[in-house]
Amino acid sequence: MRYGWGAVLLVVFAGVGTYVFSHGLQADPSVPGDGLRGRLVLTGSSTVAPLAGEIAKRFEQLHPGVRVDVQTGGSSRGIADARRGTADIGMASRALKPKETDLTSHTIALDGISIILHSDNPSVALTDEQIAAIYTGKIAKWNQVGGPDAPITVVNKAEGRSTLELFLHHFKLNNEDIHAGIVIGDNQQGILTVAGDPNAIGYVSIGTASYEVSRGTKIRMMPMKGVEPSLANVRNGTFPLSRPLNLVTHGEVSQVAAAFIAFAQSPQVHDLVEAQYFVPIAR
Amino acid sequence: MFRSPGDRLLLGSLRCVSVLAGAVVLLIVVFLLIESWPALRSVGPMRFLTDPSWHPAASDGGGGRFNLIPMLIGTLASTLGAVMLATPVGIASALFCRFYAPRRIATGYRRLLELLTGTPSVVFGLWGLQVLAPLICQWRPPGQSLLAGVLILTMMILPTVALLSESSLNSVPRAYLRGAAALGLSRWAAIRSVVLPAARGGIITAVLLATGRAIGETMAVLMVAGNVVRVPQSVFDPVRTLTANIALELGYAMDIHRSALFVSGLVLMVILTALIGVTEWIGGDRLDA
Numbered sequence: 320m321r322y323g324w325g326a327v328l329l330v331v332f333a334g335v336g337t338y339v340f341s342h343g344l345q346a347d348p349s350v351p352g353d354g355l356r357g358r359l360v361l362t363g364s365s366t367v368a369p370l371a372g373e374i375a376k377r378f379e380q381l382h383p384g385v386r387v388d389v390q391t392g393g394s395s396r397g398i399a400d401a402r403r404g405t406a407d408i409g410m411a412s413r414a415l416k417p418k419e420t421d422l423t424s425h426t427i428a429l430d431g432i433s434i435i436l437h438s439d440n441p442s443v444a445l446t447d448e449q450i451a452a453i454y455t456g457k458i459a460k461w462n463q464v465g466g467p468d469a470p471i472t473v474v475n476k477a478e479g480r481s482t483l484e485l486f487l488h489h490f491k492l493n494n495e496d497i498h499a500g501i502v503i504g505d506n507q508q509g510i511l512t513v514a515g516d517p518n519a520i521g522y523v524s525i526g527t528a529s530y531e532v533s534r535g536t537k538i539r540m541m542p543m544k545g546v547e548p549s550l551a552n553v554r555n556g557t558f559p560l561s562r563p564l565n566l567v568t569h570g571e572v573s574q575v576a577a578a579f580i581a582f583a584q585s586p587q588v589h590d591l592v593e594a595q596y597f598v599p600i601a602r
Numbered sequence: 603m604f605r606s607p608g609d610r611l612l613l614g615s616l617r618c619v620s621v622l623a624g625a626v627v628l629l630i631v632v633f634l635l636i637e638s639w640p641a642l643r644s645v646g647p648m649r650f651l652t653d654p655s656w657h658p659a660a661s662d663g664g665g666g667r668f669n670l671i672p673m674l675i676g677t678l679a680s681t682l683g684a685v686m687l688a689t690p691v692g693i694a695s696a697l698f699c700r701f702y703a704p705r706r707i708a709t710g711y712r713r714l715l716e717l718l719t720g721t722p723s724v725v726f727g728l729w730g731l732q733v734l735a736p737l738i739c740q741w742r743p744p745g746q747s748l749l750a751g752v753l754i755l756t757m758m759i760l761p762t763v764a765l766l767s768e769s770s771l772n773s774v775p776r777a778y779l780r781g782a783a784a785l786g787l788s789r790w791a792a793i794r795s796v797v798l799p800a801a802r803g804g805i806i807t808a809v810l811l812a813t814g815r816a817i818g819e820t821m822a823v824l825m826v827a828g829n830v831v832r833v834p835q836s837v838f839d840p841v842r843t844l845t846a847n848i849a850l851e852l853g854y855a856m857d858i859h860r861s862a863l864f865v866s867g868l869v870l871m872v873i874l875t876a877l878i879g880v881t882e883w884i885g886g887d888r889l890d891a
Contacts, residue, residue: 393854472744479854502829515736
């Protein structure tokens with residue numbers, strides 16, 4: 320027992336630390352406000368998370384008794400966590416699937432996906448069939464679709480992204496059939512990849528792409544079926560590749576969660592939605 | 603053992619700290635084993651080597667496919683390439699610093715290398731993605747490739763090899779050099795036949811430490827290597843390393859897919875353990891000698 324007291328001290332410190340940490344973060348009952356208090360956990364889509372984080376900040380300012388914790392992990396995880404009750408609210412950057420009818424979705428914004436090319440690439444517009452053929456490797460050179468004599472670099476998203484799911488669904492493709500030249504993680508990496516390769520073709524969120532185009536990044540957004548990829552066309556529903564950004568709940572929701580969802584759908588957050596280059600929903 | 607309470611306090615706290623440090627590694631291994639157990643049990647270890655492809659989330663035709671071989675090859679190829687480039691350059695720069703450069707230049711050069719060691723990998727990655735990969739692309743598309751990964755990794759581990767090699771050159775006793783000079787050896791002959799053999803253990807340790815860093819590097823490689831799960835046919839083909847695979851997919855993976863990613867973490871741990879074993883085996887006895 321000569322050195323044992325050190326260990327005892329350590330355990331005591333750790334215990335006290337854990338206690339303070341877990342209890343200290345609870346809302347102080349003396350704070351002013353409207354009586355709404357508690358803690359909300361949101362998990363899911365990395366597309367929705369930054370927006371949800373901004374909304375959460377504003378919500379916390381309005382309701383000092385509430386803490387909102389936003390974690391990313393993809394739409395599938397958002398759905399699973401909401402169903403299991405691990406999260407109060409799930410985030411999904413897609414509509415619910417037919418087998419997910421046990422959940423309720425609350426759309427907070429719209430987003431579109433645009434095919435992007437390098438700004439020097441002269442190929443004006445490709446048909447859906449041509450894009451599908453390019454992604455499955457049946458068309459491997461730009462001169463087969465009216466471009467220069469150069470190999471096409473197919474940029475695809477990594478497994479699990481809802482952007483990938485929406486893209487595959489729209490073009491009726493299987494991820495296994497795609498002959499990718501480069502696989503990317505997030506939108507930003509996709510944009511930098513296409514901007515650095517005149518022969519690349521990729522697809523990213525319209526919001527992020529239009530922001531980069533406005534900053535002069537060397538990419539071009541390709542029209543689909545004659546419709547320009549723009550936030551306006553996503554808003555009026557004419558752009559074919561668009562998706563809702565949803566908050567997802569399972570069964571009865573708490574008062575705090577209901578208040579947060581109502582706030583996220585209200586005009587009070589439209590400026591935040593637009594700042595993230597998404598389309599606010601019309602109410 | 604000690605009379606003074608101060609010494610006893612010190613000993614006690616040092617023991618606590620080292621138990622903690624050791625426990626962290628053990629806990630990581632235990633955690634990896636627990637997390638990868640569902641995949642190891644339901645998929646079986648062999649399928650990680652024999653499956654036709656890596657499509658862990660596929661829902662059609664009997665569920666996911668879990669072949670780790672292309673990524674294992676990606677990790678080994680990029681690491682080996684980087685070590686083969688960084689070793690001669692690093693040793694040469696250490697020799698330059700120690701024996702040929704004027705003192706002021708040597709000091710400035712050393713500071714630069716130290717700065718390079720501290721540069722975050724994301725910075726290397728961004729530079730590679732925006733400058734290096736497009737350059738390679740002009741030559742051989744698509745640019746993001748094994749070659750880009752190797753070059754970025756080389757830049758990241760070069761300072762480690764150079765600085766550690768130099769410190770092991772510095773630890774060669776001066777008397778050896780004077781002895782060599784007394785025998786009438788030229789400077790290069792003295793370096794080749796006296797200094798390098800004497801510093802060999804330290805240089806090997808430097809290279810192996812750099813290898814460890816190259817294997818573990820994630821972000822920079824993810825940004826420049828293309829990340830396609832396929833065995834590369836040339837250095838211009840894209841590769842995905844085991845670490846990039848974990849970083850790309852873990853946030854989006856569930857159930858068996860998630861567990862399969864922990865299996866690749868376990869594989870990395872085994873590779874690193876083997877590397878440390880080799881370090882001990884080669885470097886250890888020479889350093890003690």
